[in-house]
Amino acid sequence: MTTGKKIGTIAAVVGIVLVSGLIYYHYFFVFGEGVKAGELNYIVKKGYIFKTNEGKLIQSGVRSRQMGTLENNEFEFSVTDENIAKQMMGNSGKFYELHYKEYKSSLPWRGFSRYLVDSIYAAKDVHSK
16 A cells, blocks of 8 residues: 555545544534423424424523513423323423433434433422422
8 A cells, every 4th residue: 555545544534533523522412411490381293304392491580682671581492202292292381390411403303402301300280389
């Protein structure tokens, strides 16, 4: 093997490793995880090709992006586990504490959101917080 072919092969391998690492970091590396709590506004199954479960929590408190306006804190998320999604669909409007994982980017079969709910810590009636 000539020196030029060796350099080309090494460069190709390094390139593949770099691109693979970037893809992993961008789509599969768990950037953060935590718990969000709030009232479940909705959870729906939607999508053109990949049907995914998408939901929104309304969190207590008010924040403002612009001076002089009020806005609810909202947490939009995706759910990949069908059992969790069905449990939430049957209890819309309840107060939930949800564990989630945050990724840098979403994938079509994983949902629209970068935030994936993977478990429910608690579900209570809104009046029994």
